[in-house]
Amino acid sequence: MRRFKELLFVVSADNHDSTGALKRALTLAENNQARLTLVEVIKHIPNNIKLPNSSLSPSALQRKIVASRKAKLEEIVAPLGKTVDIRLKVLVGVAFLEISREVLRSGYDLVIKVAEQDGFGFSRLFGSDDMHLLRKCPCAVLLVKPNSGKTYQRIVAAVDVDDSFAPTELETRHSLNIEILELASSMAIAESADFHIVHAWQAVGESIMQGGFMHSSNEQVAEYVDQARQKSVARMDSLVDEVSRRVGREAIDYIEPTKQLLKGLPRRVIPEYVNNIAADLVVMGTVARTGVPGFIMGNTAETILNHINCSVLAIKPQGFVTPITLQD
Numbered sequence: 001m002r003r004f005k006e007l008l009f010v011v012s013a014d015n016h017d018s019t020g021a022l023k024r025a026l027t028l029a030e031n032n033q034a035r036l037t038l039v040e041v042i043k044h045i046p047n048n049i050k051l052p053n054s055s056l057s058p059s060a061l062q063r064k065i066v067a068s069r070k071a072k073l074e075e076i077v078a079p080l081g082k083t084v085d086i087r088l089k090v091l092v093g094v095a096f097l098e099i100s101r102e103v104l105r106s107g108y109d110l111v112i113k114v115a116e117q118d119g120f121g122f123s124r125l126f127g128s129d130d131m132h133l134l135r136k137c138p139c140a141v142l143l144v145k146p147n148s149g150k151t152y153q154r155i156v157a158a159v160d161v162d163d164s165f166a167p168t169e170l171e172t173r174h175s176l177n178i179e180i181l182e183l184a185s186s187m188a189i190a191e192s193a194d195f196h197i198v199h200a201w202q203a204v205g206e207s208i209m210q211g212g213f214m215h216s217s218n219e220q221v222a223e224y225v226d227q228a229r230q231k232s233v234a235r236m237d238s239l240v241d242e243v244s245r246r247v248g249r250e251a252i253d254y255i256e257p258t259k260q261l262l263k264g265l266p267r268r269v270i271p272e273y274v275n276n277i278a279a280d281l282v283v284m285g286t287v288a289r290t291g292v293p294g295f296i297m298g299n300t301a302e303t304i305l306n307h308i309n310c311s312v313l314a315i316k317p318q319g320f321v322t323p324i325t326l327q328d
Contacts, residue, residue, distance in 0.1 A: 004032040006106065010099060010113040011040040011073060018114045021144040022076070023114045029084040031190055037087040038077060041095040057074050066090045096132035102326040103138045115143040115311070131194060134305065136284050138322045140183075145280075145311045150313070152191045152280040157184035158270055158304070160285070161199050161235035174239075176285045176317040181243040183313065184283035188255045193280070195257040198273055199236055200266035203228035232261050267300045269305035273306050279310050286314040 009025040011018065022038075029036040042065060045058045056064070073088040080086065093100040099111060116127025133141050159177040163170060181197065188195035203225040209216040216224075237258055244252040262269040276280055286301045305312060 004028060004034045004110045006108040006110075007034050007036045007104075008093075008099070008102065008108040008111045009031075009038050010036055010096075010111065012116075013042075014259055019151065020148060021112065021114045022080075022208055023150070024144060025082060026084055026088065027190075028112070035085045035244065035292055036085070037089060037106075037108070038073050039089045039091060039099065040073060041098045041220050042066065042069055042091060044092050047198065049134045060108065062092065063094060075305045096129045096136070097324060099133060100137050100322060101326055104322070104324070104326055108139055110140045110142060111137055112142045112144065115145055131302075131305075136324050137318070138320070138324075140313065141316050142313045143311060145309070148280065152187065152193045153191045154196065154279045155184055155188045155191070155281045155283065156196045156198055156274055156277075156279045157181055157284060158200050158266075158284040159197060159239065160235075160266075161232060161239055162201070163231075164204075165237065172317050172319070173259070173285075174221065176315060177239055178243060178246070179317075180283050180285060180315055181239070182247060183315065185243065185247055185255060185257070185281070187281065187313075188257075189251055193255075196242065196260060196262045196273075196277065196279070197236070197257050198270060200262045200264060200269050201229065201231060201232040202264065229263070230267060231269075236261065267303035267307075270304050274308045274310065279308075281311045281313060282308060283313045283315065324327075 005135065007025060007029050009022060021219070025036060029164055045062045045065075047058050049058050069090045070088060077086050077088065089102070091102060099113075102108070102110065111132070111133060113133070117254075130143055147278050157180050159180055160173055160175065162173075184197075184290070185195065187193070204224055206221060206228075209221045209224060225275075240252070240257065240259065260273065282304075284301065284304070286305075305314075307323060
């Protein structure tokens with residue numbers, strides 16, 4: 001099973017209480033024997049700015065602010081003990097850009113951050129920086145819902161076992177499904193959580209058969225829909241069996257995953273299911289295409305994320321190319 005080796009926890013001055021999320025990051029680091037880095041990104045002070053009543057140049061003031069924030073990070077980690085190797089960094093610039101560049105420089109395999117809530121009635125859980133990270137960060141991103149519980153009681157893994165894609169795309173999606181289930185099952189075991197594996201399926205030709213051109217009987221339509229469902233069942237069972245062999249049958253049997261085949265559009269039925277069971281965490285893939293710089297999260301994933309109200313672990317597929325570079 002894949003383990004995290006380098007974790008990057010994002011500290012934000014706007015998040016008044018990130019204690020719970022930090023403890024979760026610390027637990028992840030302990031369970032994975034990983035190194036944890038705390039990073040804060042502060043805004044850049046332009047060199048040509050005029051600062052009234054200050055003898056400091058903009059660059060000198062920037063250095064003092066960096067030193068002050070570094071000292072604050074040291075205060076944050078002081079009570080955490082020495083069970084995990086913790087490093088501290090303060091970066092300057094645009095938050096999502098500098099976080100992504102830090103991942104590129106140092107090879108982190110998970111970014112952990114408290115989710116922002118928008119300023120318009122909190123209708124959406126994830127803010128602008130969150131969405132940028134979900135779309136463009138080179139590695140997996142765990143966005144922790146503010147004030148979430150100490151443990152995850154219900155974890156949902158959203159997979160896609162649809163086989164109507166080109167062979168190379170199917171291979172990419174299959175690898176992504178495996179990684180989603182490995183990480184989700186690992187967290188479910190660690191948290192002793194209820195584990196749900198969901199896939200949204202559709203009988204593509206159902207509406208055509210019900211139209212005026214084919215004149216199909218109700219029995220023929222029902223048989224076609226049932227065949228489509230049975231194919232999804234078989235592909236789901238095959239995927240879970242493969243993960244069971246990789247993770248260990250005893251481990252999967254211990255968490256007794258609930259497999260749910262949801263008929264309908266993923267962007268509609270997955271958020272509905274997640275919200276109905278009051279899930280604490282959704283593990284899902286956010287990118288379907290690989291190797292194309294700038295080709296980022298699709299509409300379906302974004303719609304799902306905008307309609308759920310829980311923490312999210314978003315996985316990128318192997319070969320994902322971020323449009324962000326180390327150069328300005």
